[in-house]
Amino acid sequence: MQNDEVGLIGGRSEVYSGGARMLNAAAAERLREMIVHGSLAPGARLNERELTALLGVSRTPLREATRMLASEGLVDLLPNRGARVAALNVETVRHTLAVMGVLEALAGELACANASDTAIAEIRATHYEMLADHARRDLDSYFKRNQAVHLMIIDAAGNPVLSQLYRSLNDQVRRVRYMANLSQSRWDQAIAEHNDIMDALGKRDATRLKVMLADHLAHKLTVVSQALTAIANSASAPGEVDTKTKARKA
Amino acid sequence: MQNDEVGLIGGRSEVYSGGARMLNAAAAERLREMIVHGSLAPGARLNERELTALLGVSRTPLREATRMLASEGLVDLLPNRGARVAALNVETVRHTLAVMGVLEALAGELACANASDTAIAEIRATHYEMLADHARRDLDSYFKRNQAVHLMIIDAAGNPVLSQLYRSLNDQVRRVRYMANLSQSRWDQAIAEHNDIMDALGKRDATRLKVMLADHLAHKLTVVSQALTAIANSASAPGEVDTKTKARKA
DNA sequence: TGTCTTTATTTTGTATACAATATTGAAAAC
DNA sequence: GTTTTCAATATTGTATACAAAATAAAGACA
Numbered sequence: 287m288q289n290d291e292v293g294l295i296g297g298r299s300e301v302y303s304g305g306a307r308m309l310n311a312a313a314a315e316r317l318r319e320m321i322v323h324g325s326l327a328p329g330a331r332l333n334e335r336e337l338t339a340l341l342g343v344s345r346t347p348l349r350e351a352t353r354m355l356a357s358e359g360l361v362d363l364l365p366n367r368g369a370r371v372a373a374l375n376v377e378t379v380r381h382t383l384a385v386m387g388v389l390e391a392l393a394g395e396l397a398c399a400n401a402s403d404t405a406i407a408e409i410r411a412t413h414y415e416m417l418a419d420h421a422r423r424d425l426d427s428y429f430k431r432n433q434a435v436h437l438m439i440i441d442a443a444g445n446p447v448l449s450q451l452y453r454s455l456n457d458q459v460r461r462v463r464y465m466a467n468l469s470q471s472r473w474d475q476a477i478a479e480h481n482d483i484m485d486a487l488g489k490r491d492a493t494r495l496k497v498m499l500a501d502h503l504a505h506k507l508t509v510v511s512q513a514l515t516a517i518a519n520s521a522s523a524p525g526e527v528d529t530k531t532k533a534r535k536a
Numbered sequence: 537m538q539n540d541e542v543g544l545i546g547g548r549s550e551v552y553s554g555g556a557r558m559l560n561a562a563a564a565e566r567l568r569e570m571i572v573h574g575s576l577a578p579g580a581r582l583n584e585r586e587l588t589a590l591l592g593v594s595r596t597p598l599r600e601a602t603r604m605l606a607s608e609g610l611v612d613l614l615p616n617r618g619a620r621v622a623a624l625n626v627e628t629v630r631h632t633l634a635v636m637g638v639l640e641a642l643a644g645e646l647a648c649a650n651a652s653d654t655a656i657a658e659i660r661a662t663h664y665e666m667l668a669d670h671a672r673r674d675l676d677s678y679f680k681r682n683q684a685v686h687l688m689i690i691d692a693a694g695n696p697v698l699s700q701l702y703r704s705l706n707d708q709v710r711r712v713r714y715m716a717n718l719s720q721s722r723w724d725q726a727i728a729e730h731n732d733i734m735d736a737l738g739k740r741d742a743t744r745l746k747v748m749l750a751d752h753l754a755h756k757l758t759v760v761s762q763a764l765t766a767i768a769n770s771a772s773a774p775g776e777v778d779t780k781t782k783a784r785k786a
Numbered sequence: 787t788g789t790c791t792t793t794a795t796t797t798t799g800t801a802t803a804c805a806a807t808a809t810t811g812a813a814a815a816c
Numbered sequence: 817g818t819t820t821t822c823a824a825t826a827t828t829g830t831a832t833a834c835a836a837a838a839t840a841a842a843g844a845c846a
Contacts, residue, residue, distance in 0.1 A: 310830095311613075333797080345798090347829080350603045359697075389638065447631040560799090594802075
């Protein structure tokens with residue numbers, strides 16, 4: 287009876303062995319996506335009754351999922367008051383991007399030293415596809431490819447710990463993306479930066495790559511800060527975004 | 537009936553509001569400690585029945601705890617086969633230390649720029665206490681103070697994201713500490729390095745501090761690698777430590 | 787009207803019950 | 817003696833039941 291919606295869960299990319307186990311992982315994945323995409327806004331309460339209905343799982347795997355997301359920093363747990371989507375203020379994002387910066391620098395260094403030519407070729411291919419997205423003004427596809435390029439560079443470093451950590455932090459920041467509107471000029475600039483990044487990586491010029499990645503990230507920080515500040519100013523609580531709004535059933 | 541042992545849980549430093557809620561957090565803390573201290577060896581299965589008896593909680597908060605530890609990377613989850621303490625091989629530790637290296641460098645940079653004189657003074661005081669531990673050959677106390685100094689430097693950077701991440705990675709590496717025996721010469725060398733680190737921080741010389749921290753970490757990697765390799769050679773599975781041993785009821 | 791109390795309702799935290807998968811061990815076959 | 821098969825057992829995954837706390841709602845009183 288409660289299992290009717292199980293088919294929905296984890297129906298993206300991962301396939302589970304027998305029937306439909308690992309409901310906690312599937313629920314975590316869906317919640318993570320909802321949080322990153324903003325359909326669960328920062329500060330929103332995670333009502334267990336609502337979410338069990340929405341996800342079609344019982345409270346046990348749902349709670350396991352929220353606990354995992356809490357350890358990832360996407361959710362805050364309040365004693366006897368359940369879980370809330372972690373707030374998203376400018377300070378936290380600044381701190382997160384600072385850490386991501388040194389992780390990217392490390393990745394750049396290692397990628398230049400260790401990445402296979404094949405791996406770099408694949409990154410370059412995706413880079414070109416991203417240029418195509420830009421030419422077509424296809425923002426959604428651009429965002430996806432942009433993410434892909436960055437993650438591929440990180441993965442090219444060949445350090446799984448680095449990869450996992452970066453992804454976790456990246457999820458935090460991605461939440462802002464869906465609030466910030468990219469201006470045309472900033473978009474063009476980002477493309478130029480990506481060309482430089484790709485060029486440095488192709489030449490395995492670690493020093494330049496690190497500088498380029500740092501610049502790129504610094505600009506991202508500017509954009510994201512502006513977006514968050516703008517939203518915070520139009521909302522009640524300064525520094526926090528939309529503490530009240532609660533996403534329901536969609 | 538099952539709640540008899542609740543008093544034991546979380547009995548270290550944290551106090552919970554009303555009665556004894558937050559059993560998941562308490563259980564996670566105890567399990568984390570057991571894993572870090574090696575009483576739950578790498579590869580050991582986390583039998584839910586045993587652990588509920590040991591911790592005095594039911595399976596629900598216990599499972600929430602293991603899921604949190606899984607997100608922290610201390611535990612691996614196997615579908616339908618429960619949780620195991622994450623393996624600890626040389627490669628993983630190398631990758632972890634590489635990331636910790638850039639985090640320490642960032643912390644050094646930020647600490648030199650931002651730390652209050654009071655904070656640095658407190659670090660220096662702990663540093664001296666550590667020297668006293670060394671003089672007394674009090675290894676246990678030394679390890680604690682050594683950890684404290686490193687964490688204080690990280691925290692002095694004033695970046696909570698950095699602090700939390702570093703602690704999480706640090707827990708991974710700490711597990712090796714309890715396997716590795718510190719040689720006298722290495723101990724003396726570590727003390728010398730710490731003196732340099734303290735000196736650079738006192739002068740807020742970020743460039744030198746970063747070099748010192750990097751050297752210190754590189755030496756740690758050497759020690760840890762040797763320890764892990766030695767243990768791996770004396771065990772069956774190369775690259776992994778003690779996959780069989782299971783800690784029971786103590 | 788406003789605010790304070792007190793009582794219902796909801797929601798969370800924990801324990802347990804049930805179902806499905808994995809593991810173990812003994813008997814049978816080779 | 818070794819391997820295979822199949823039942824018995826144990827263990828995990830999920831759902832639900834119960835208890836405690838928080839929230840909401842109603843009523844009392846100024």
